[in-house]
Amino acid sequence: MTPTRVAVIGGGRNCEHDVSLASAAAVAEGLEQAGYDAVRLTIDPAGVWRDREDRPIGLAAAVQVLLSCAVAFPVLHGPHGEDGTLAALCDLADVPCVGSPLGAGALAMDKWATKLVAGALGIATAPGRLLTGTDADSYTFTHPVVVKPVAAGSSHGVTLVREAAGLGPALDAAFALDDRILVEDLMTGREIDVAVLSRPDGSRVVAPALEIMIPVGEIFDHAAKYGGSADFRIPAPLDEADRKDLEQAAVSMYDALGCAGVARIDFFLTERGPVLNEVNTMPGFTAQSQVPRMFAATGMSFAVLLDLLVRDALPA
Incomplete structure:
Protein backbone atom coordinates (compact mmCIF):
# COMPACT_ATOMS: atom_id res chain seq x y z
CA MET A 1 0.00 0.00 0.00
CA SER A 100 -7.01 23.03 16.98
CA PRO A 101 -9.00 25.16 14.52
CA LEU A 102 -8.59 28.89 13.93
CA GLY A 103 -10.81 30.10 16.78
CA ALA A 104 -9.22 27.94 19.45
CA GLY A 105 -5.69 28.76 18.33
CA ALA A 106 -6.38 32.49 18.28
CA LEU A 107 -8.04 32.53 21.70
CA ALA A 108 -5.45 30.35 23.40
CA MET A 109 -2.54 32.33 21.97
CA ASP A 110 -4.06 35.52 23.42
CA LYS A 111 -3.29 35.18 27.14
CA TRP A 112 -5.62 38.04 28.02
CA ALA A 113 -8.56 36.45 26.18
CA THR A 114 -7.72 33.12 27.82
CA LYS A 115 -7.97 34.77 31.24
CA LEU A 116 -11.40 36.13 30.35
CA VAL A 117 -12.63 32.69 29.26
CA ALA A 118 -11.25 31.14 32.46
CA GLY A 119 -13.00 33.79 34.54
CA ALA A 120 -16.32 33.02 32.85
CA LEU A 121 -15.82 29.36 33.79
CA GLY A 122 -14.98 30.18 37.40
CA ILE A 123 -11.34 29.08 36.95
CA ALA A 124 -8.87 31.26 38.83
CA THR A 125 -6.03 33.11 37.08
CA ALA A 126 -3.25 35.27 38.45
CA PRO A 127 -4.39 38.83 39.18
CA GLY A 128 -2.99 40.98 36.43
CA ARG A 129 -3.28 44.01 34.22
CA LEU A 130 -3.21 44.42 30.46
CA LEU A 131 -0.87 47.16 29.25
CA THR A 132 -0.34 48.76 25.85
CA GLY A 133 2.17 51.30 24.65
CA THR A 134 -0.24 54.12 25.47
CA ASP A 135 -0.81 53.27 29.13
CA ALA A 136 2.34 51.41 30.23
CA ASP A 137 3.73 54.56 31.88
CA SER A 138 0.77 54.61 34.24
CA TYR A 139 1.73 51.30 35.86
CA THR A 140 3.40 51.61 39.26
CA PHE A 141 5.45 48.77 40.70
CA THR A 142 4.34 47.80 44.22
CA HIS A 143 5.16 44.08 44.54
CA PRO A 144 6.86 41.23 42.61
CA VAL A 145 5.25 40.59 39.23
CA VAL A 146 5.75 38.57 36.06
CA VAL A 147 5.81 40.59 32.83
CA LYS A 148 4.97 38.76 29.60
CA PRO A 149 3.82 39.40 26.03
CA VAL A 150 0.13 38.64 25.45
CA ALA A 151 0.86 36.50 22.37
CA ALA A 152 4.20 34.69 22.49
CA GLY A 153 5.40 31.34 23.70
CA SER A 154 8.39 29.37 24.99
CA SER A 155 8.61 32.06 27.70
CA HIS A 156 10.16 34.53 25.27
CA GLY A 157 9.96 38.04 26.71
CA VAL A 158 8.87 36.76 30.12
CA THR A 159 10.58 38.40 33.12
CA LEU A 160 10.21 38.02 36.85
CA VAL A 161 10.47 41.50 38.36
CA ARG A 162 11.32 41.63 42.07
CA GLU A 163 12.33 45.29 42.35
CA ALA A 164 11.09 48.52 40.78
CA ALA A 165 14.36 49.01 38.90
CA GLY A 166 13.69 45.88 36.86
CA LEU A 167 10.28 46.93 35.60
CA GLY A 168 11.43 49.16 32.72
CA PRO A 169 13.73 46.55 31.13
CA ALA A 170 11.05 43.89 31.59
CA LEU A 171 8.45 46.03 29.83
CA ASP A 172 10.89 46.72 27.00
CA ALA A 173 11.60 43.00 26.55
CA ALA A 174 7.90 42.16 26.37
CA PHE A 175 6.99 45.07 24.08
CA ALA A 176 9.76 43.96 21.70
CA LEU A 177 7.59 40.92 20.93
CA ASP A 178 4.05 42.25 21.23
CA ASP A 179 2.14 45.53 21.41
CA ARG A 180 0.11 44.22 24.36
CA ILE A 181 1.61 42.80 27.52
CA LEU A 182 0.44 41.34 30.81
CA VAL A 183 1.75 42.23 34.24
CA GLU A 184 0.66 39.50 36.63
CA ASP A 185 1.16 38.87 40.32
CA LEU A 186 3.83 36.29 41.07
CA MET A 187 2.01 33.08 41.99
CA THR A 188 3.24 30.81 44.76
CA GLY A 189 2.42 27.19 44.07
CA ARG A 190 3.42 24.02 42.27
CA GLU A 191 3.62 24.19 38.47
CA ILE A 192 1.44 21.41 37.05
CA ASP A 193 0.79 20.70 33.35
CA VAL A 194 -2.21 18.71 32.11
CA ALA A 195 -2.49 17.31 28.57
CA VAL A 196 -5.92 16.78 27.02
CA LEU A 197 -6.57 14.79 23.86
CA SER A 198 -9.94 14.68 22.10
CA ARG A 199 -11.19 11.66 20.18
CA PRO A 200 -13.66 11.56 17.28
CA ASP A 201 -16.37 10.06 19.50
CA GLY A 202 -16.31 13.20 21.66
CA SER A 203 -14.41 11.64 24.54
CA ARG A 204 -11.48 13.36 26.22
CA VAL A 205 -8.28 11.56 27.22
CA VAL A 206 -6.27 13.19 30.00
CA ALA A 207 -2.66 12.09 30.41
CA PRO A 208 -0.99 11.81 33.82
CA ALA A 209 -0.16 15.29 35.06
CA LEU A 210 3.40 16.59 34.98
CA GLU A 211 5.02 18.70 37.68
CA ILE A 212 7.82 21.13 36.83
CA MET A 213 10.23 21.21 39.72
CA ILE A 214 11.02 24.89 40.20
CA PRO A 215 12.66 26.47 43.26
CA VAL A 216 10.21 28.45 45.37
CA GLY A 217 9.92 32.03 44.12
CA GLU A 218 11.35 31.28 40.67
CA ILE A 219 9.60 30.87 37.28
CA PHE A 220 9.90 28.37 34.44
CA ASP A 221 11.51 30.82 32.01
CA HIS A 222 13.12 30.32 28.60
CA ALA A 223 16.51 29.45 30.07
CA ALA A 224 15.01 26.80 32.34
CA LYS A 225 12.96 25.31 29.49
CA TYR A 226 15.77 24.96 26.98
CA GLY A 227 18.95 25.05 29.03
CA GLY A 228 18.83 21.36 29.83
CA SER A 229 18.14 21.87 33.53
CA ALA A 230 14.36 21.28 33.47
CA ASP A 231 13.28 18.69 36.03
CA PHE A 232 9.91 17.04 35.35
CA ARG A 233 8.04 14.64 37.61
CA ILE A 234 5.56 12.33 35.87
CA PRO A 235 3.07 11.54 37.17
CA ALA A 236 2.90 14.54 39.47
CA PRO A 237 2.31 13.43 43.06
CA LEU A 238 -1.23 14.66 43.64
CA ASP A 239 -3.97 13.70 46.01
CA GLU A 240 -7.24 12.59 44.44
CA ALA A 241 -9.05 15.89 45.05
CA ASP A 242 -6.31 18.00 43.46
CA ARG A 243 -6.01 15.62 40.51
CA LYS A 244 -9.73 15.80 39.80
CA ASP A 245 -9.81 19.59 40.16
CA LEU A 246 -6.90 20.01 37.73
CA GLU A 247 -8.30 17.58 35.18
CA GLN A 248 -11.77 19.14 35.32
CA ALA A 249 -10.36 22.65 34.89
CA ALA A 250 -8.15 21.50 32.00
CA VAL A 251 -11.00 19.80 30.13
CA SER A 252 -13.29 22.79 30.77
CA MET A 253 -10.74 25.18 29.24
CA TYR A 254 -10.07 22.81 26.33
CA ASP A 255 -13.77 22.59 25.51
CA ALA A 256 -14.58 26.26 26.09
CA LEU A 257 -11.80 27.37 23.75
CA GLY A 258 -12.87 24.82 21.13
CA CYS A 259 -9.58 22.92 21.06
CA ALA A 260 -8.98 19.79 18.99
CA GLY A 261 -6.18 17.25 18.84
CA VAL A 262 -3.93 17.60 21.86
CA ALA A 263 -3.39 20.69 24.01
CA ARG A 264 -1.38 21.35 27.17
CA ILE A 265 -3.03 23.37 29.91
CA ASP A 266 -0.64 24.79 32.51
CA PHE A 267 -1.57 25.55 36.10
CA PHE A 268 -0.21 26.72 39.40
CA LEU A 269 -1.51 24.50 42.18
CA THR A 270 -1.91 26.82 45.17
CA GLU A 271 -3.32 26.44 48.66
CA ARG A 272 -6.66 27.66 47.25
CA GLY A 273 -6.66 25.23 44.31
CA PRO A 274 -5.70 25.38 40.62
CA VAL A 275 -4.80 28.73 39.04
CA LEU A 276 -4.63 28.72 35.23
CA ASN A 277 -1.37 29.92 33.71
CA GLU A 278 -1.85 29.37 29.96
CA VAL A 279 -3.11 27.04 27.24
CA ASN A 280 -0.85 25.67 24.49
CA THR A 281 -2.66 24.32 21.42
CA MET A 282 0.64 23.26 19.82
CA PRO A 283 3.06 22.53 22.65
CA GLY A 284 6.64 21.39 22.16
CA PHE A 285 6.59 18.09 20.31
CA THR A 286 9.85 16.23 20.48
CA ALA A 287 9.87 12.85 22.22
CA GLN A 288 11.39 14.60 25.26
CA SER A 289 8.82 17.40 25.38
CA GLN A 290 6.24 17.52 28.15
CA VAL A 291 3.17 16.25 26.29
CA PRO A 292 4.76 13.18 24.64
CA ARG A 293 6.37 12.29 27.96
CA MET A 294 3.02 12.60 29.73
CA PHE A 295 1.39 10.16 27.31
CA ALA A 296 4.45 7.90 27.43
CA ALA A 297 3.66 7.46 31.13
CA THR A 298 0.48 5.66 30.00
CA GLY A 299 2.48 3.34 27.75
CA MET A 300 1.77 5.31 24.55
CA SER A 301 4.93 5.74 22.47
CA PHE A 302 5.73 8.93 20.56
CA ALA A 303 5.03 7.25 17.19
CA VAL A 304 1.70 5.87 18.42
CA LEU A 305 0.63 9.31 19.69
CA LEU A 306 1.46 10.87 16.33
CA ASP A 307 -0.39 8.09 14.47
CA LEU A 308 -3.43 8.67 16.69
CA LEU A 309 -3.43 12.42 16.01
CA VAL A 310 -3.19 11.89 12.23
CA ARG A 311 -5.87 9.19 12.09
CA ASP A 312 -8.24 11.30 14.17
CA ALA A 313 -7.77 14.26 11.81
CA LEU A 314 -8.56 12.24 8.69
CA PRO A 315 -12.17 12.34 7.43
CA ALA A 316 -14.28 9.45 8.70
Missing part, protein backbone atom coordinates in the same frame (compact mmCIF):
# COMPACT_ATOMS: atom_id res chain seq x y z
CA THR A 2 1.14 3.54 -0.70
CA PRO A 3 1.98 5.31 2.59
CA THR A 4 -0.38 8.13 3.61
CA ARG A 5 1.20 11.48 2.85
CA VAL A 6 1.32 13.91 5.76
CA ALA A 7 2.53 17.49 5.31
CA VAL A 8 4.62 18.38 8.36
CA ILE A 9 5.05 22.15 8.63
CA GLY A 10 7.73 23.70 10.84
CA GLY A 11 9.61 26.94 11.41
CA GLY A 12 7.56 30.10 11.33
CA ARG A 13 7.96 33.86 11.32
CA ASN A 14 8.36 34.42 15.05
CA CYS A 15 10.74 34.07 17.98
CA GLU A 16 9.93 30.36 18.35
CA HIS A 17 11.25 29.43 14.91
CA ASP A 18 14.10 27.21 16.11
CA VAL A 19 11.96 25.43 18.72
CA SER A 20 9.41 24.68 16.00
CA LEU A 21 12.09 23.27 13.70
CA ALA A 22 13.09 20.79 16.40
CA SER A 23 9.47 19.78 17.00
CA ALA A 24 8.72 19.41 13.27
CA ALA A 25 11.82 17.29 12.68
CA ALA A 26 10.84 14.98 15.54
CA VAL A 27 7.24 14.73 14.29
CA ALA A 28 8.36 13.91 10.74
CA GLU A 29 10.75 11.21 11.96
CA GLY A 30 8.11 9.77 14.27
CA LEU A 31 5.52 9.64 11.49
CA GLU A 32 7.97 7.86 9.21
CA GLN A 33 8.55 5.31 11.95
CA ALA A 34 4.77 4.84 12.08
CA GLY A 35 4.67 4.14 8.33
CA TYR A 36 3.65 7.54 6.94
CA ASP A 37 5.23 9.53 4.13
CA ALA A 38 6.19 12.75 5.92
CA VAL A 39 6.36 15.63 3.45
CA ARG A 40 8.43 18.34 5.09
CA LEU A 41 7.59 22.00 4.58
CA THR A 42 9.30 24.89 6.35
CA ILE A 43 8.41 28.54 6.80
CA ASP A 44 11.63 30.49 7.19
CA PRO A 45 12.06 33.51 9.53
CA ALA A 46 11.14 35.86 6.69
CA GLY A 47 7.88 33.99 6.09
CA VAL A 48 9.00 32.23 2.89
CA TRP A 49 7.77 28.66 2.39
CA ARG A 50 10.47 26.08 1.59
CA ASP A 51 10.30 22.47 0.44
CA ARG A 52 12.02 19.43 1.93
CA GLU A 53 15.24 20.34 0.09
CA ASP A 54 15.07 23.82 1.68
CA ARG A 55 14.34 25.46 -1.65
CA PRO A 56 12.07 28.55 -1.58
CA ILE A 57 8.76 27.66 -3.24
CA GLY A 58 6.34 30.36 -2.09
CA LEU A 59 2.83 30.07 -0.72
CA ALA A 60 1.05 29.03 -3.94
CA ALA A 61 3.37 26.07 -4.49
CA ALA A 62 3.17 25.18 -0.80
CA VAL A 63 -0.63 24.98 -1.05
CA GLN A 64 -0.24 22.58 -3.97
CA VAL A 65 1.96 20.39 -1.78
CA LEU A 66 -0.68 20.51 0.95
CA LEU A 67 -3.35 19.48 -1.55
CA SER A 68 -1.24 16.45 -2.51
CA CYS A 69 -1.32 15.23 1.11
CA ALA A 70 -4.07 13.46 3.02
CA VAL A 71 -3.59 15.62 6.09
CA ALA A 72 -1.47 18.54 7.31
CA PHE A 73 0.37 18.48 10.62
CA PRO A 74 1.35 22.06 11.53
CA VAL A 75 4.07 22.08 14.19
CA LEU A 76 4.49 25.81 14.58
CA HIS A 77 4.64 27.48 17.97
CA GLY A 78 3.62 31.09 18.52
CA PRO A 79 2.22 33.80 16.22
CA HIS A 80 1.70 33.13 12.50
CA GLY A 81 1.19 29.44 13.22
CA GLU A 82 -0.13 28.23 16.55
CA ASP A 83 -2.50 31.20 16.66
CA GLY A 84 -4.76 29.52 14.10
CA THR A 85 -3.13 31.03 11.02
CA LEU A 86 -2.14 27.69 9.51
CA ALA A 87 -5.36 26.00 10.58
CA ALA A 88 -7.24 28.68 8.64
CA LEU A 89 -5.05 28.17 5.57
CA CYS A 90 -5.68 24.41 5.65
CA ASP A 91 -9.40 25.00 6.13
CA LEU A 92 -9.55 27.32 3.11
CA ALA A 93 -7.61 24.75 1.06
CA ASP A 94 -9.92 21.97 2.32
CA VAL A 95 -7.00 19.97 3.69
CA PRO A 96 -7.64 18.08 6.96
CA CYS A 97 -5.45 19.45 9.72
CA VAL A 98 -4.09 18.01 12.95
CA GLY A 99 -4.74 20.19 15.98
Whole structure:
Protein backbone atom coordinates (compact mmCIF):
# COMPACT_ATOMS: atom_id res chain seq x y z
CA MET A 1 0.00 0.00 0.00
CA THR A 2 1.14 3.54 -0.70
CA PRO A 3 1.98 5.31 2.59
CA THR A 4 -0.38 8.13 3.61
CA ARG A 5 1.20 11.48 2.85
CA VAL A 6 1.32 13.91 5.76
CA ALA A 7 2.53 17.49 5.31
CA VAL A 8 4.62 18.38 8.36
CA ILE A 9 5.05 22.15 8.63
CA GLY A 10 7.73 23.70 10.84
CA GLY A 11 9.61 26.94 11.41
CA GLY A 12 7.56 30.10 11.33
CA ARG A 13 7.96 33.86 11.32
CA ASN A 14 8.36 34.42 15.05
CA CYS A 15 10.74 34.07 17.98
CA GLU A 16 9.93 30.36 18.35
CA HIS A 17 11.25 29.43 14.91
CA ASP A 18 14.10 27.21 16.11
CA VAL A 19 11.96 25.43 18.72
CA SER A 20 9.41 24.68 16.00
CA LEU A 21 12.09 23.27 13.70
CA ALA A 22 13.09 20.79 16.40
CA SER A 23 9.47 19.78 17.00
CA ALA A 24 8.72 19.41 13.27
CA ALA A 25 11.82 17.29 12.68
CA ALA A 26 10.84 14.98 15.54
CA VAL A 27 7.24 14.73 14.29
CA ALA A 28 8.36 13.91 10.74
CA GLU A 29 10.75 11.21 11.96
CA GLY A 30 8.11 9.77 14.27
CA LEU A 31 5.52 9.64 11.49
CA GLU A 32 7.97 7.86 9.21
CA GLN A 33 8.55 5.31 11.95
CA ALA A 34 4.77 4.84 12.08
CA GLY A 35 4.67 4.14 8.33
CA TYR A 36 3.65 7.54 6.94
CA ASP A 37 5.23 9.53 4.13
CA ALA A 38 6.19 12.75 5.92
CA VAL A 39 6.36 15.63 3.45
CA ARG A 40 8.43 18.34 5.09
CA LEU A 41 7.59 22.00 4.58
CA THR A 42 9.30 24.89 6.35
CA ILE A 43 8.41 28.54 6.80
CA ASP A 44 11.63 30.49 7.19
CA PRO A 45 12.06 33.51 9.53
CA ALA A 46 11.14 35.86 6.69
CA GLY A 47 7.88 33.99 6.09
CA VAL A 48 9.00 32.23 2.89
CA TRP A 49 7.77 28.66 2.39
CA ARG A 50 10.47 26.08 1.59
CA ASP A 51 10.30 22.47 0.44
CA ARG A 52 12.02 19.43 1.93
CA GLU A 53 15.24 20.34 0.09
CA ASP A 54 15.07 23.82 1.68
CA ARG A 55 14.34 25.46 -1.65
CA PRO A 56 12.07 28.55 -1.58
CA ILE A 57 8.76 27.66 -3.24
CA GLY A 58 6.34 30.36 -2.09
CA LEU A 59 2.83 30.07 -0.72
CA ALA A 60 1.05 29.03 -3.94
CA ALA A 61 3.37 26.07 -4.49
CA ALA A 62 3.17 25.18 -0.80
CA VAL A 63 -0.63 24.98 -1.05
CA GLN A 64 -0.24 22.58 -3.97
CA VAL A 65 1.96 20.39 -1.78
CA LEU A 66 -0.68 20.51 0.95
CA LEU A 67 -3.35 19.48 -1.55
CA SER A 68 -1.24 16.45 -2.51
CA CYS A 69 -1.32 15.23 1.11
CA ALA A 70 -4.07 13.46 3.02
CA VAL A 71 -3.59 15.62 6.09
CA ALA A 72 -1.47 18.54 7.31
CA PHE A 73 0.37 18.48 10.62
CA PRO A 74 1.35 22.06 11.53
CA VAL A 75 4.07 22.08 14.19
CA LEU A 76 4.49 25.81 14.58
CA HIS A 77 4.64 27.48 17.97
CA GLY A 78 3.62 31.09 18.52
CA PRO A 79 2.22 33.80 16.22
CA HIS A 80 1.70 33.13 12.50
CA GLY A 81 1.19 29.44 13.22
CA GLU A 82 -0.13 28.23 16.55
CA ASP A 83 -2.50 31.20 16.66
CA GLY A 84 -4.76 29.52 14.10
CA THR A 85 -3.13 31.03 11.02
CA LEU A 86 -2.14 27.69 9.51
CA ALA A 87 -5.36 26.00 10.58
CA ALA A 88 -7.24 28.68 8.64
CA LEU A 89 -5.05 28.17 5.57
CA CYS A 90 -5.68 24.41 5.65
CA ASP A 91 -9.40 25.00 6.13
CA LEU A 92 -9.55 27.32 3.11
CA ALA A 93 -7.61 24.75 1.06
CA ASP A 94 -9.92 21.97 2.32
CA VAL A 95 -7.00 19.97 3.69
CA PRO A 96 -7.64 18.08 6.96
CA CYS A 97 -5.45 19.45 9.72
CA VAL A 98 -4.09 18.01 12.95
CA GLY A 99 -4.74 20.19 15.98
CA SER A 100 -7.01 23.03 16.98
CA PRO A 101 -9.00 25.16 14.52
CA LEU A 102 -8.59 28.89 13.93
CA GLY A 103 -10.81 30.10 16.78
CA ALA A 104 -9.22 27.94 19.45
CA GLY A 105 -5.69 28.76 18.33
CA ALA A 106 -6.38 32.49 18.28
CA LEU A 107 -8.04 32.53 21.70
CA ALA A 108 -5.45 30.35 23.40
CA MET A 109 -2.54 32.33 21.97
CA ASP A 110 -4.06 35.52 23.42
CA LYS A 111 -3.29 35.18 27.14
CA TRP A 112 -5.62 38.04 28.02
CA ALA A 113 -8.56 36.45 26.18
CA THR A 114 -7.72 33.12 27.82
CA LYS A 115 -7.97 34.77 31.24
CA LEU A 116 -11.40 36.13 30.35
CA VAL A 117 -12.63 32.69 29.26
CA ALA A 118 -11.25 31.14 32.46
CA GLY A 119 -13.00 33.79 34.54
CA ALA A 120 -16.32 33.02 32.85
CA LEU A 121 -15.82 29.36 33.79
CA GLY A 122 -14.98 30.18 37.40
CA ILE A 123 -11.34 29.08 36.95
CA ALA A 124 -8.87 31.26 38.83
CA THR A 125 -6.03 33.11 37.08
CA ALA A 126 -3.25 35.27 38.45
CA PRO A 127 -4.39 38.83 39.18
CA GLY A 128 -2.99 40.98 36.43
CA ARG A 129 -3.28 44.01 34.22
CA LEU A 130 -3.21 44.42 30.46
CA LEU A 131 -0.87 47.16 29.25
CA THR A 132 -0.34 48.76 25.85
CA GLY A 133 2.17 51.30 24.65
CA THR A 134 -0.24 54.12 25.47
CA ASP A 135 -0.81 53.27 29.13
CA ALA A 136 2.34 51.41 30.23
CA ASP A 137 3.73 54.56 31.88
CA SER A 138 0.77 54.61 34.24
CA TYR A 139 1.73 51.30 35.86
CA THR A 140 3.40 51.61 39.26
CA PHE A 141 5.45 48.77 40.70
CA THR A 142 4.34 47.80 44.22
CA HIS A 143 5.16 44.08 44.54
CA PRO A 144 6.86 41.23 42.61
CA VAL A 145 5.25 40.59 39.23
CA VAL A 146 5.75 38.57 36.06
CA VAL A 147 5.81 40.59 32.83
CA LYS A 148 4.97 38.76 29.60
CA PRO A 149 3.82 39.40 26.03
CA VAL A 150 0.13 38.64 25.45
CA ALA A 151 0.86 36.50 22.37
CA ALA A 152 4.20 34.69 22.49
CA GLY A 153 5.40 31.34 23.70
CA SER A 154 8.39 29.37 24.99
CA SER A 155 8.61 32.06 27.70
CA HIS A 156 10.16 34.53 25.27
CA GLY A 157 9.96 38.04 26.71
CA VAL A 158 8.87 36.76 30.12
CA THR A 159 10.58 38.40 33.12
CA LEU A 160 10.21 38.02 36.85
CA VAL A 161 10.47 41.50 38.36
CA ARG A 162 11.32 41.63 42.07
CA GLU A 163 12.33 45.29 42.35
CA ALA A 164 11.09 48.52 40.78
CA ALA A 165 14.36 49.01 38.90
CA GLY A 166 13.69 45.88 36.86
CA LEU A 167 10.28 46.93 35.60
CA GLY A 168 11.43 49.16 32.72
CA PRO A 169 13.73 46.55 31.13
CA ALA A 170 11.05 43.89 31.59
CA LEU A 171 8.45 46.03 29.83
CA ASP A 172 10.89 46.72 27.00
CA ALA A 173 11.60 43.00 26.55
CA ALA A 174 7.90 42.16 26.37
CA PHE A 175 6.99 45.07 24.08
CA ALA A 176 9.76 43.96 21.70
CA LEU A 177 7.59 40.92 20.93
CA ASP A 178 4.05 42.25 21.23
CA ASP A 179 2.14 45.53 21.41
CA ARG A 180 0.11 44.22 24.36
CA ILE A 181 1.61 42.80 27.52
CA LEU A 182 0.44 41.34 30.81
CA VAL A 183 1.75 42.23 34.24
CA GLU A 184 0.66 39.50 36.63
CA ASP A 185 1.16 38.87 40.32
CA LEU A 186 3.83 36.29 41.07
CA MET A 187 2.01 33.08 41.99
CA THR A 188 3.24 30.81 44.76
CA GLY A 189 2.42 27.19 44.07
CA ARG A 190 3.42 24.02 42.27
CA GLU A 191 3.62 24.19 38.47
CA ILE A 192 1.44 21.41 37.05
CA ASP A 193 0.79 20.70 33.35
CA VAL A 194 -2.21 18.71 32.11
CA ALA A 195 -2.49 17.31 28.57
CA VAL A 196 -5.92 16.78 27.02
CA LEU A 197 -6.57 14.79 23.86
CA SER A 198 -9.94 14.68 22.10
CA ARG A 199 -11.19 11.66 20.18
CA PRO A 200 -13.66 11.56 17.28
CA ASP A 201 -16.37 10.06 19.50
CA GLY A 202 -16.31 13.20 21.66
CA SER A 203 -14.41 11.64 24.54
CA ARG A 204 -11.48 13.36 26.22
CA VAL A 205 -8.28 11.56 27.22
CA VAL A 206 -6.27 13.19 30.00
CA ALA A 207 -2.66 12.09 30.41
CA PRO A 208 -0.99 11.81 33.82
CA ALA A 209 -0.16 15.29 35.06
CA LEU A 210 3.40 16.59 34.98
CA GLU A 211 5.02 18.70 37.68
CA ILE A 212 7.82 21.13 36.83
CA MET A 213 10.23 21.21 39.72
CA ILE A 214 11.02 24.89 40.20
CA PRO A 215 12.66 26.47 43.26
CA VAL A 216 10.21 28.45 45.37
CA GLY A 217 9.92 32.03 44.12
CA GLU A 218 11.35 31.28 40.67
CA ILE A 219 9.60 30.87 37.28
CA PHE A 220 9.90 28.37 34.44
CA ASP A 221 11.51 30.82 32.01
CA HIS A 222 13.12 30.32 28.60
CA ALA A 223 16.51 29.45 30.07
CA ALA A 224 15.01 26.80 32.34
CA LYS A 225 12.96 25.31 29.49
CA TYR A 226 15.77 24.96 26.98
CA GLY A 227 18.95 25.05 29.03
CA GLY A 228 18.83 21.36 29.83
CA SER A 229 18.14 21.87 33.53
CA ALA A 230 14.36 21.28 33.47
CA ASP A 231 13.28 18.69 36.03
CA PHE A 232 9.91 17.04 35.35
CA ARG A 233 8.04 14.64 37.61
CA ILE A 234 5.56 12.33 35.87
CA PRO A 235 3.07 11.54 37.17
CA ALA A 236 2.90 14.54 39.47
CA PRO A 237 2.31 13.43 43.06
CA LEU A 238 -1.23 14.66 43.64
CA ASP A 239 -3.97 13.70 46.01
CA GLU A 240 -7.24 12.59 44.44
CA ALA A 241 -9.05 15.89 45.05
CA ASP A 242 -6.31 18.00 43.46
CA ARG A 243 -6.01 15.62 40.51
CA LYS A 244 -9.73 15.80 39.80
CA ASP A 245 -9.81 19.59 40.16
CA LEU A 246 -6.90 20.01 37.73
CA GLU A 247 -8.30 17.58 35.18
CA GLN A 248 -11.77 19.14 35.32
CA ALA A 249 -10.36 22.65 34.89
CA ALA A 250 -8.15 21.50 32.00
CA VAL A 251 -11.00 19.80 30.13
CA SER A 252 -13.29 22.79 30.77
CA MET A 253 -10.74 25.18 29.24
CA TYR A 254 -10.07 22.81 26.33
CA ASP A 255 -13.77 22.59 25.51
CA ALA A 256 -14.58 26.26 26.09
CA LEU A 257 -11.80 27.37 23.75
CA GLY A 258 -12.87 24.82 21.13
CA CYS A 259 -9.58 22.92 21.06
CA ALA A 260 -8.98 19.79 18.99
CA GLY A 261 -6.18 17.25 18.84
CA VAL A 262 -3.93 17.60 21.86
CA ALA A 263 -3.39 20.69 24.01
CA ARG A 264 -1.38 21.35 27.17
CA ILE A 265 -3.03 23.37 29.91
CA ASP A 266 -0.64 24.79 32.51
CA PHE A 267 -1.57 25.55 36.10
CA PHE A 268 -0.21 26.72 39.40
CA LEU A 269 -1.51 24.50 42.18
CA THR A 270 -1.91 26.82 45.17
CA GLU A 271 -3.32 26.44 48.66
CA ARG A 272 -6.66 27.66 47.25
CA GLY A 273 -6.66 25.23 44.31
CA PRO A 274 -5.70 25.38 40.62
CA VAL A 275 -4.80 28.73 39.04
CA LEU A 276 -4.63 28.72 35.23
CA ASN A 277 -1.37 29.92 33.71
CA GLU A 278 -1.85 29.37 29.96
CA VAL A 279 -3.11 27.04 27.24
CA ASN A 280 -0.85 25.67 24.49
CA THR A 281 -2.66 24.32 21.42
CA MET A 282 0.64 23.26 19.82
CA PRO A 283 3.06 22.53 22.65
CA GLY A 284 6.64 21.39 22.16
CA PHE A 285 6.59 18.09 20.31
CA THR A 286 9.85 16.23 20.48
CA ALA A 287 9.87 12.85 22.22
CA GLN A 288 11.39 14.60 25.26
CA SER A 289 8.82 17.40 25.38
CA GLN A 290 6.24 17.52 28.15
CA VAL A 291 3.17 16.25 26.29
CA PRO A 292 4.76 13.18 24.64
CA ARG A 293 6.37 12.29 27.96
CA MET A 294 3.02 12.60 29.73
CA PHE A 295 1.39 10.16 27.31
CA ALA A 296 4.45 7.90 27.43
CA ALA A 297 3.66 7.46 31.13
CA THR A 298 0.48 5.66 30.00
CA GLY A 299 2.48 3.34 27.75
CA MET A 300 1.77 5.31 24.55
CA SER A 301 4.93 5.74 22.47
CA PHE A 302 5.73 8.93 20.56
CA ALA A 303 5.03 7.25 17.19
CA VAL A 304 1.70 5.87 18.42
CA LEU A 305 0.63 9.31 19.69
CA LEU A 306 1.46 10.87 16.33
CA ASP A 307 -0.39 8.09 14.47
CA LEU A 308 -3.43 8.67 16.69
CA LEU A 309 -3.43 12.42 16.01
CA VAL A 310 -3.19 11.89 12.23
CA ARG A 311 -5.87 9.19 12.09
CA ASP A 312 -8.24 11.30 14.17
CA ALA A 313 -7.77 14.26 11.81
CA LEU A 314 -8.56 12.24 8.69
CA PRO A 315 -12.17 12.34 7.43
CA ALA A 316 -14.28 9.45 8.70
